[in-house]
Amino acid sequence: MKKTKQIEQNAKTVNKYLNSKLKGNPKKLYDAAGHLIVNGGKRLRPYMVIRSCQILKGKVSNAMPAASAVEMVHNFSLVHDDIMDNDEMRHGVPTVHKKFGMPIAILAGDVLFSKAFQVITDSKLSASATTQLVSRLSKACVDICEGQLLDVKMAEEKKIPSQAEYISMIGKKTAALFDVSCAMGAICATNKPIDISNLSSFGRNLGIAFQITDDLIGVMGDPKITKKPVGNDLREGKKSLPILMAIKLAKGNDKKIILKAFGNSKISRKDLNKSVEVIRSLGIEQNVRKQALKYAEKAEKSLAKYSGPAKTELISLLDFVVKRSV
Amino acid sequence: MKKTKQIEQNAKTVNKYLNSKLKGNPKKLYDAAGHLIVNGGKRLRPYMVIRSCQILKGKVSNAMPAASAVEMVHNFSLVHDDIMDNDEMRHGVPTVHKKFGMPIAILAGDVLFSKAFQVITDSKLSASATTQLVSRLSKACVDICEGQLLDVKMAEEKKIPSQAEYISMIGKKTAALFDVSCAMGAICATNKPIDISNLSSFGRNLGIAFQITDDLIGVMGDPKITKKPVGNDLREGKKSLPILMAIKLAKGNDKKIILKAFGNSKISRKDLNKSVEVIRSLGIEQNVRKQALKYAEKAEKSLAKYSGPAKTELISLLDFVVKRSV
Numbered sequence: 001m002k003k004t005k006q007i008e009q010n011a012k013t014v015n016k017y018l019n020s021k022l023k024g025n026p027k028k029l030y031d032a033a034g035h036l037i038v039n040g041g042k043r044l045r046p047y048m049v050i051r052s053c054q055i056l057k058g059k060v061s062n063a064m065p066a067a068s069a070v071e072m073v074h075n076f077s078l079v080h081d082d083i084m085d086n087d088e089m090r091h092g093v094p095t096v097h098k099k100f101g102m103p104i105a106i107l108a109g110d111v112l113f114s115k116a117f118q119v120i121t122d123s124k125l126s127a128s129a130t131t132q133l134v135s136r137l138s139k140a141c142v143d144i145c146e147g148q149l150l151d152v153k154m155a156e157e158k159k160i161p162s163q164a165e166y167i168s169m170i171g172k173k174t175a176a177l178f179d180v181s182c183a184m185g186a187i188c189a190t191n192k193p194i195d196i197s198n199l200s201s202f203g204r205n206l207g208i209a210f211q212i213t214d215d216l217i218g219v220m221g222d223p224k225i226t227k228k229p230v231g232n233d234l235r236e237g238k239k240s241l242p243i244l245m246a247i248k249l250a251k252g253n254d255k256k257i258i259l260k261a262f263g264n265s266k267i268s269r270k271d272l273n274k275s276v277e278v279i280r281s282l283g284i285e286q287n288v289r290k291q292a293l294k295y296a297e298k299a300e301k302s303l304a305k306y307s308g309p310a311k312t313e314l315i316s317l318l319d320f321v322v323k324r325s326v
Numbered sequence: 327m328k329k330t331k332q333i334e335q336n337a338k339t340v341n342k343y344l345n346s347k348l349k350g351n352p353k354k355l356y357d358a359a360g361h362l363i364v365n366g367g368k369r370l371r372p373y374m375v376i377r378s379c380q381i382l383k384g385k386v387s388n389a390m391p392a393a394s395a396v397e398m399v400h401n402f403s404l405v406h407d408d409i410m411d412n413d414e415m416r417h418g419v420p421t422v423h424k425k426f427g428m429p430i431a432i433l434a435g436d437v438l439f440s441k442a443f444q445v446i447t448d449s450k451l452s453a454s455a456t457t458q459l460v461s462r463l464s465k466a467c468v469d470i471c472e473g474q475l476l477d478v479k480m481a482e483e484k485k486i487p488s489q490a491e492y493i494s495m496i497g498k499k500t501a502a503l504f505d506v507s508c509a510m511g512a513i514c515a516t517n518k519p520i521d522i523s524n525l526s527s528f529g530r531n532l533g534i535a536f537q538i539t540d541d542l543i544g545v546m547g548d549p550k551i552t553k554k555p556v557g558n559d560l561r562e563g564k565k566s567l568p569i570l571m572a573i574k575l576a577k578g579n580d581k582k583i584i585l586k587a588f589g590n591s592k593i594s595r596k597d598l599n600k601s602v603e604v605i606r607s608l609g610i611e612q613n614v615r616k617q618a619l620k621y622a623e624k625a626e627k628s629l630a631k632y633s634g635p636a637k638t639e640l641i642s643l644l645d646f647v648v649k650r651s652v
Contacts, residue, residue, distance in 0.1 A: 024468070024472060026472065026475050026476055026479060028475065028479075029471065029475045080433075080436060083429075084428070084429035084432055084433075085429075102409075103409075103478060104475065104478075106406050106409060106432065107410075107471050109436075110402075110406060110435075110467070110471045111467075111468060111471040113436070113439055113467070114464050114467035114470075114471060115464070116464075117443055117460055117463075117464035117467075118464040118468060120460070121457055121460050121461035121464065122461075126453070127452070127453035127454040128453040130453070130457045130460075131447055131453040131456045131460075134446070134447050134457075134460050135444070135447035137443075138440050138441070138442075138443035138444040138447065139444055141436070141437075141439070141440035141443075142350070142437060142440045142441060142444060144440075145355065145433050145436045145437040145440060146350060146351065146355060146437070148433055149352050149354065149355045149430065149433050150352055152429060152430075153352060153354075
């Protein structure tokens with residue numbers, strides 16, 4: 001896919017910048033902070049910062065501090081999430097707390113967070129633009145924390161959430177950082193509120209479409225690509241959009257089959273496959289894809305008045321995000 | 327003590343401001359974030375922000391966002407430290423992770439951190455002053471993370487650190503936040519680099535004097551006040567200044583007695599008391615107090631050119647910090 005090459009090229013530039021900022025003493029702290037970063041990742045959020053700056057005729061170099069800040073915040077949240085969920089692997093490597101121990105992992109997350117704000121103030125933008133960046137980024141961080149706890153609460157409660165509750169949760173947990181990535185990119189190029197708001201809206205809607213698609217992959221994704229068994233999220237009892245849609249829609253025996261698999265870590269592979277088949281037969285995939293497309297269309301509309309190569313790339317990123325195969 | 331009343335009065339104002347900022351949904355997240363704050367604390371750091379602003383003729387209201395930000399950062403580091411050390415009690419109440427569970431405690435720390443930067447950008451200061459505040463605070467947060475890991479490393483290693491290594495560690499772990507508290511207070515009043523640098527130096531030296539005195543209390547403090555047995559830090563094997571001085575200075579049988587207690591959780595009360603007596607007989611208390619006084623004098627010198635009630639209060643805080651009884 002052509003898009004992937006563009007993203008890869010961008011990732012290299014961002015990685016170089018990130019590595020130069022994630023150095024210090026004690027070395028172990030920075031090794032832990034950089035662990036997930038050096039082991040992969042597409043740098044989608046920095047890509048969005050940079051293209052959002054370019055679509056408004058801003059210079060890439062002006063967007064680099066903000067681009068690396070959002071990646072640091074993203075990684076901070078991954079490191080702490082992995083501790084909370086006690087996950088052992090991410091991107092095919094041990095999680096930070098598995099490799100470095102829990103105390104260092106907490107600190108690694110904290111130092112990523114601190115550095116994110118430090119790099120922003122190191123930028124050459126006006127003080128007023130810098131203040132706006134900090135204000136938006138800190139607000140997004142608050143949203144991420146709130147969204148994360150909403151997610152934990154949703155998982156703990158017996159109640160199946162409504163679609164609106166689910167969208168509100170991922171709006172904070174996931175989309176807030178996509179939103180702020182594009183808004184920050186815009187701020188690096190302009191001080192016009194309408195442009196900042198357009199890019200912010202693009203990012204938010206793309207973020208929701210991204211998470212919805214991710215959730216679909218979590219249930220129906222090809223095990224060869226996801227490296228997890230088909231139906232993994234169902235077995236883990238995740239209350240993601242396809243699952244809550246399926247539970248709501250299914251009747252009689254279908255519902256029984258789905259609920260038997262839901263949150264049942266001991267279910268057989270055969271029964272798990274069967275419940276995924278039921279979900280498929282209910283037309284959940286089309287339904288969820290329709291939802292993702294709805295947000296993707298909103299995102300596209302936000303960029304209606306712009307043109308040029310950066311727009312083309314943002315739109316093609318949007319396609320990439322929602323059309324990822326399951 | 328007269329000083330205490332001033333600090334108490336200030337704490338009430340700061341608490342009110344803090345409470346108004348630490349609200350949101352889900353409520354549990356903010357209950358966890360505010361748990362240590364509502365259960366005590368002297369708000370020394372906000373006090374320093376406010377008085378540092380006043381000594382330079384700034385308005386208290388201008389310093390309130392920065393004052394609450396440093397308290398949030400202080401609490402964020404307490405919450406995460408308690409998880410790392412697996413401590414069960416603080417200020418006489420259960421730690422956040424004991425009361426709310428580890429995942430919520432991690433998030434509570436993270437949201438305190440995020441809110442700290444958010445309140446700063448909410449202030450009515452100029453964009454240039456705000457950028458300076460963010461730059462200094464984020465740098466201090468990086469220092470705190472580095473200092474925390476240096477502390478963990480120092481504790482793990484067999485080697486007894488030198489006095490210089492110890493001072494460098496507490497410079498980051500503790501004094502960085504005192505430093506930035508005073509510097510931020512100054513920035514809320516003025517943009518003159520010399521004044522900001524004077525207050526920064528006052529805070530740093532006070533912070534070191536504070537930590538050294540704290541460490542003395544950790545070894546020789548009155549159990550009725552510290553709520554811990556005499557010699558507690560010795561038994562826990564903490565490499566604090568009085569302990570590393572004592573190990574260096576002691577000879578023969580004295581050294582044996584001290585090393586028997588050092589890091590020995592099973593030592594009898596009698597043997598622990600005996601080793602504290604040996605440390606006392608070596609003149610460690612006077613020696614450590616002399617060190618604390620040295621930093622206190624440096625701190626006082628930084629304020630030489632100022633006068634007025636805020637100066638009197640900062641100096642009397644300095645006295646309070648270094649003369650606390652053990």
